[in-house]
Amino acid sequence: MQRSSLSENGVESHGDSSGWEISEPLAVYETHGPDHAPIVLRRHGNPEGPRLVLSHANGLAADSYYPFWSLLSHRFDLVLYDFRNHGWNPVGDLQEHNISTFVRDNAYVVRAIDQYFGAKPRVGVFHSLSAVTAVLQAAEEGGYSALVLFDPPTCAHGRESQDIRKMASRMAEKARHRQDRFETCEELTEILLRARAFERLLPGVADLITRTTVRPVGGGDAGYQLRCPCEYEAQIFDQLYDSALAADIKNLSCPTKIIGADPTVPFSFLPSVDLGDMVAIDYDFIPGTTHFLQLERPAECVALMLEFLKRCGLAGISGVHRATARCDAAC
Numbered sequence: 001m002q003r004s005s006l007s008e009n010g011v012e013s014h015g016d017s018s019g020w021e022i023s024e025p026l027a028v029y030e031t032h033g034p035d036h037a038p039i040v041l042r043r044h045g046n047p048e049g050p051r052l053v054l055s056h057a058n059g060l061a062a063d064s065y066y067p068f069w070s071l072l073s074h075r076f077d078l079v080l081y082d083f084r085n086h087g088w089n090p091v092g093d094l095q096e097h098n099i100s101t102f103v104r105d106n107a108y109v110v111r112a113i114d115q116y117f118g119a120k121p122r123v124g125v126f127h128s129l130s131a132v133t134a135v136l137q138a139a140e141e142g143g144y145s146a147l148v149l150f151d152p153p154t155c156a157h158g159r160e161s162q163d164i165r166k167m168a169s170r171m172a173e174k175a176r177h178r179q180d181r182f183e184t185c186e187e188l189t190e191i192l193l194r195a196r197a198f199e200r201l202l203p204g205v206a207d208l209i210t211r212t213t214v215r216p217v218g219g220g221d222a223g224y225q226l227r228c229p230c231e232y233e234a235q236i237f238d239q240l241y242d243s244a245l246a247a248d249i250k251n252l253s254c255p256t257k258i259i260g261a262d263p264t265v266p267f268s269f270l271p272s273v274d275l276g277d278m279v280a281i282d283y284d285f286i287p288g289t290t291h292f293l294q295l296e297r298p299a300e301c302v303a304l305m306l307e308f309l310k311r312c313g314l315a316g317i318s319g320v321h322r323a324t325a326r327c328d329a330a331c
Contacts, residue, residue, distance in 0.1 A: 020066055020067060020204050020205065020207070020208040022063055022066050022212075023044065023070075023073075025042035025043055025044055025080075026043045026044060026045075026047065027042070027043040027116070027117070028040060028041070028042050028043075029041045029112070029116045031108060031109065031112035031116070032108065033084060033101070033104065033105040033108055034104050034105070034108060035093075035096060035101075037084045037089075037092050037093075037096065037105070038084075038089055038090060039081055039082070039083075039084060039089055039105060039108070039109060039112075040081065040082065040087075040088040040089055041079055041080070041081050041109070041112060041113065041116060041117075042062075042079070042080045042081070042088070043077070043078065043079055043080075043117060044069070044073055044078040044079075044080065045069075045072065045073040045074070045075075045076050045077055045078035046073065046074060046075060046076060046077055047077050047117075048077070049075050049076040049077045049316070050075075050076055050077065050120075050121065050123065050309070050314045050315070050316070051076070051077040051078075051079065051113075051117075051120055051121065051122050051123065052069075052072060052076045052077070052078050052079070052122075052123050052124075052125050053079045053080075053081070053109075053110075053113065053122050053123070053124050053125065053144070054069055054078060054079070054080050054081075054125045054126070055080070055081055055082065055083065055126055055127075055130035056082065056083070056086065056087070056127060056128075056129070056130055057127050057128035057129050057130065057291075058128065058129040058228075058233055058236045058237065059086070059175070059213065059226075059228050059233040060086070060087075060209065060212070060213060061082050061086055061087030061088070061212045061213055061227065062080035062081060062082050062087060063080070063087060063088075063208075063212040064208060064209050064212045064213065064295070065127070065294055065295065066208060067202055067205060067208070067294070067295055067298045068294040068295065068298040068301060068302065069125075071298055071299065071302045072302060075315075075316055077117075077120075079113050079117060081109055083102055083105070083129070083130070083133075084096070084097065084101070084102070084105060085097050085227075085228055085229070085232050086227060086228045087212065087213075087227060087228075091227075091228075091229060091232070094231065094232060094235065097232045097235055097236070098235065098236070098239060099129075099132070099133060099136070099236065099239050099243045102129075102133045103133050103136045103137050103140065106133055106134065106137045106143070107137060107140075107141060107143065110122065110143040110144075121145040121314065122143065122144050122145060123144060123145060123146045123147070123148065123309065123312075123314055124143075124144040124146075124147045124148070125147075125148045125150075125305070126147070126148070126149055126150065126152075127149075127150040127151065127294060128150070128151060128152065128153060128291065129153075129236060131149035131150060131151070131152035131153075132152055132153060132154065132240075132243050132244065132247045133243075134147055134149065135147075135149070135152065135154065135247040135248065135249055135252065136243065136246060136247055138252050138253070138254065139248065139252075142253065142254065144254055145254060145255075145312070145314065146254055146255045146256065146257075146308075146309070146312050146314060147252065147254060147255070147256040147257070148256075148257045148259065148305050148308065148309075149249070149256065149257070149258050149259070150259050150260075150293060150294055150301065151259070151260050151261045151291050151293060152247065152249065152258065153240060153243075153244050154244050154247040154248075154249055164240065164241055164244050165241040168237050168238070168240035168241045168244075169237075169238075171234075171237040171240070172234040172235075172237035172238045172240075173234075175230050175231075175233040175234035175237055176230055176231060176234040177230075178230045178233075179191070180225055180226045180229060180230045181217070181223055181224070181225050182214065182223055182224045182225070183223045183224075184223070184224070185207075185210050185211065185214065185224060188210045188213075188214060188224070189206050189207050189209075189210045192206040192209060192210065193206050197290065197291070197292070198292065200288070200289065200290055200292070200296045201292065201295050201296060202295060202296060202298070205295045209295075213226060213227050213228065214226055214227060215227050249281055250281055255282075255308070255311075255312050256281065256282065257282045257284075257304070257305065257308040258281055258282065258283045258284070259283075259284055259285065259286065259293070259301060259304050259305065260283065260284070260285040260286075260293075261285060261286070261289050261290050261291050261293050262285055262286065262287050262288055262289050262290070263285060265288065265289065265290055282308065284304050286300050286301060286304070
């Protein structure tokens with residue numbers, strides 16, 4: 001099985017990887033945000049299938065979700081990208097590391113995908129931070145024929161919004177004090193395995209997260225550091241409250257599916273969509289999962305997503321050019 005390019009760049013797999021070795025992309029292209037910050041696009045899967053565009057949560061990387069998106073690779077044309085200062089992208093200016101910039105970057109990414117890989121309907125498949133920015137982007141200019149949003153941190157005004165304010169503040173404080181340099185990859189993996197937020201991950205996923213979120217220092221001789229520095233991660237958590245309030249998922253113009261964490265499970269990392277809005281949106285949750293549901297129950301996540309995409313005519317090869325009228329209306 002092929003190793004990921006991250007491993008080839010010096011971040012080796014340690015411990016029980018349980019087969020989570022990321023295949024080489026079919027193609028890699030570097031595009032740029034409005035301030036010329038580099039954003040690396042990677043193509044995986046079946047180029048003849050319907051197109052899914054995938055990204056990640058704050059501090060993670062699109063490659064971290066391999067247990068989820070690998071289940072889609074035979075059926076879909078997958079385009080992955082990391083937010084600036086995450087994953088494959090270099091670290092840039094902290095001042096430009098904010099949710100407003102991410103939303104602008106996303107608009108450039110959508111155009112670049114069509115330019116590099118050819119134009120066809122796009123389904124956005126996003127988690128947490130990337131889900132919120134997709135909703136904000138949709139309010140401005142759209143770009144997707146449908147959206148599948150995993151555990152988006154959105155809320156209405158009221159008690160739930162105050163819960164998000166408090167949680168965002170705690171998460172920002174924890175991020176600022178998080179260890180960001182490690183002598184070995186195993187050191188970070190062990191930290192993740194001890195964290196209650198990650199206690200339901202599939203075997204080997206903690207190691208996968210490590211390999212996809214650190215980079216070697218001095219070729220690995222000087223240890224490893226986080227690809228998204230702690231202060232950068234914390235700055236986004238500082239903005240989470242305002243973004244959660246601004247993200248209006250009830251009035252999107254394209255078909256949208258919300259798949260949340262189990263709202264009854266203790267230690268869920270983030271609150272999901274306000275449950276009072278369930279009647280207004282297409283909402284399901286995966287029992288027994290936390291905020292990282294795609295890395296805990298990936299098959300169940302895929303099954304719910306496919307049910308939605310089948311209704312939209314965007315679920316397989318036979319439906320590539322037969323999207324329903326409902327799904328033709330881009331966000």
